[in-house]
Amino acid sequence: MAKQSILVVCPGRGTYNAPELGYLARHHGGRAELAAFDALRAGRGAPTLSELDGAAKFSPALHTRGDIAAPLIYAASYLDFLSIDRDRFEVVAVTGNSMGWYTALACAGAVSGEHGFAIADAMGVNSQKHAPGGQAVLVLAGEDWRVDPALRRAVDAAMVRHGVLPSIHLGGMLVVAGSKAALDALEKDLPGLSRPPLRLAGHGPFHTPLMAESANAARASLPATWFGRPEVPLIDGRGKIWRRFESDAESLWDYTFGHQILAPYDFTTAMTVAIREFAPDRIVLLGPGETLGGAIGQVLVALNWLDIGSKDAFSSRQGEDATLIGMGRPGQREYVV
Incomplete structure (x- = not known):
């Protein structure tokens, strides 16, 4: 049976909330990658992801903080990506929203999984360095x-x-x-x-010049040597496609800690380019949450993709033969793992 082509979408901040508490334990407990991420945080005296994910109660004051939310979301999304059944699905492109760009880098193979985690972890801290706003x-x-x-x-x-x-x-x-x-x-x-x-x-005032201090901190601590060429096409927050044999690692580093932090992130354009250029059979939204699903649906409506021209048409399509598969949604996750 021929593989189905999929566009993978990596979510950003605001997707690990009370319903997602325990997501890592439920879906990825015992994975070596999670143990490695825990070891990296423990090594610098920070609470591990397993401890945070295993808390008795979700704490908005704690779990939504940048230095906590970013590594939790990265780990959930990246491990979801590794769980996709590659015998049935071919990843033709990867994109992400805002902080999800760091996850997309790792999913596309432009950085290693551990370096991607280190970037997301550091940027969770750096994101709190900015002008007021x-x-x-x-x-x-x-x-x-x-x-x-x-x-x-x-x-x-x-x-x-x-x-x-x-x-x-x-x-x-x-x-x-x-x-x-x-x-x-x-x-x-x-x-x-x-x-x-x-x-x-x-x-903070993300994706604006008010984040200059965060960008400077990232450039000073996160080396360009971690970056390489993506193994699959990677679409950034401008709609630019980074292809394996056309991409320069130094330029990718420069975009990640320059334009990506200091200028508007156009997820709408990224999705539009990805859908039109690669025409995937399905779109797979990685967990932990599913709050990005509505925005993806709105892009499909704007494009009238597969005759999805309204919210009702999108809902009808999802009920019959879902174009968008949310790995954070029970009943859909099982389709791709």
């Missing part, structure tokens, strides 16, 4: 998951008026960043949205 999520899509261009223009104009910067283009959503005062002023000046803006607790 935070992020908010604006839901621009309507009930049909489509975005009204006039609404988008009005939001962009309000952002300019108050000095708020785009952070992540996320399907029918836009993550914005800026100082607290700027975000406060923007919220009062926004046109009517389907939902109120959501401030992301514990998040």
Whole structure:
């Protein structure tokens, strides 16, 4: 039987929440890679992933902190990737959202699994080094998951008026960043949205020039020698495809700790390029959570991919012959492992 082609998507921050507590133990307990990650953290006196994942209760103050969330999410996603049945599925491309870029590097083979973990672990710490500011999520899509261009223009104009910067283009959503005062002023000046803006607790002004200190720390401590050419095509937050025989390791390092930190991350474009260029049979969203599923669905609707032209069409397709497989969703995970 011919293998099915899959696009692998690596999730970012905000995907390890209370329902995901115990994810590593449930799905990856006893794996040598998890033991290696634990040893790396124990070696620097940090709580191990097994200890954090095995806590009796989820603590928002602890588990959503950058230096805790990033390594937990990386480990869950990377080990999910290793669990995919390669006898049945061929990975034709890999991409990720925001912090998921570090996981994507390892899944694509541009860095080793342990170096990818070390990068995610270090960037979880570095992400807390930034100028004052935070992020908010604006839901621009309507009930049909489509975005009204006039609404988008009005939001962009309000952002300019108050000095708020785009952070992540996320399907029918836009993550914005800026100082607290700027975000406060923007919220009062926004046109009517389907939902109120959501401030992301514990998040800095990621993917903006306000993260310069984080970028400088990464360049100083995470060497370019860890990077190589990806083994499978890797799509970054601009939509650029890094192919095995066309990629330069130094340039990949420079993007990862430069543009990727300091400029907007366009997940919408990354997904659009990946889907159009590689036309995968399925899209596999790695765990731990599934909050990125809606954004992926909104990209499919915008492209009218496989005649998925609305939220209802997406839901119908998922019920009949799912295009998107979420490894963090019971009932779908079993399809690919």
